Amino acid sequence: MVAGVCSLLLLASTPLDARPPNIVLIFIDDMGYGDIGPFGNTVNDTPSLDRMAQEGLVLRQFYVSNTACTPSRAALMTGTYAHRIGMDGQVCFPGEGRGLNPDEITIAEVLREQGFATGCFGKWHLGDQPPFMPLAQGFDVFYGIPYSNDMWPRNKRGNPVADYAPYTPLPVMHGDMPVAYVSDAADQSLLCEFVTDQAIAFITEHRDQPFFAYVPHVYVHFPRYARPDIFEKAGGDVNRSNVEEVDASVGRILDTLRELGIAENTLVIFTSDNGGASGMSMGPLRGGKGGPKYEGHMREPTLTWWPGTIPAGVESDEIATTIDILPSLAKLVGAEVPGGHMVDGSDALDVLLARPGAASPHDILYYETDGIRRGKWKLVKVSKKKFELYNLAADIGERHDLAAQYPDMVDELVALLNAHAESIAANTRPVGYVEEAKPIIHDSGDLLRLREYMGRPDIRAVK
């Protein structure tokens, strides 16, 4: 039945070769390299991502540009190193004056210029003042939370904390307007579904025009909660519950594309924003969220999917990174890479689409300014004077420090890394900043709780 519906819709819509593909970019928060089936996880049940991998491409060596939410998102959105544009260091906090400079050109701006409808669904976290929010950065639509789900006036157990500055109640936004708030565990347990519902509504509404759906999921960032049925299905493990909810979300999005008959005209990219936080898995890799630049901090579980264009069931070891996505998508849709702006990423479209003979544009990969990889050799800057050297071809888990055995290689890579850091320091651009910044809301006022806003007031969650 589904196949019949698909072909009917295909005939009814615009000729597919007359327009660029739709783009769906799913960016999970704090999921690790080893959390899903295609990357070796045997505990979490991830049938949708397993299927996505079977129908598409598994990128085994895809990296983020930073190890925390805000800088990683800044780099993804702009194709530029976060430390070049003042978005490194601390993440953005509620009511802070700092944010992604509106002068930067985002993926959404590049695609909107080409006639794409643009929507952001999930967690933004590039500044919560109006000039930094999605509507000012190229998105037509935004549903989600402005910053992390742990930036709320509750402690780690989810209990209310008085005067927990700077954390005012966590607003749920529609564009620049707060429309609800995340009041407690039950509301938290709906955030994955809320984001998915809104992304699907947008995709459905814009099925007949090119669209860009950016889906930076709130999950699997702490605090993690689940509704009892999901929790039970996941063996009473809230970490597993959250991963499996993300999987279900991907399944719903891909099913929507299939049912609308636009799967063959849609590129879907799935990855995560940094290494896995506590309770997540990095598989064989060392590291996790934050900290030194081991592989597990920055190598992400990444899949691409575009039925009929990306071959089914292929894998790649070619290196690509989140800063390559902007120039790659620009090439895909025939847009110029932003003029007058220095974009650090490279065109890796052939790698992302698994084209025959695709080769990484990166002979050298930098891990912020604290690590460098050239071929199999990886140097980790542990402190100002301490460096470790690993042979990734033989030691993917970075267990055997070879710095003492190969001092010349260490010197060579340190020199390259220093030159890289200096070249960025010599060419930075100002961060966005507003005087007299203030929180989006000071109190919950008349706002509905998220579960009331979603029409599901009786929802309960397991803490």
Ligand SMILES: [Ca+2]
């Ligand atoms: Ca994160």
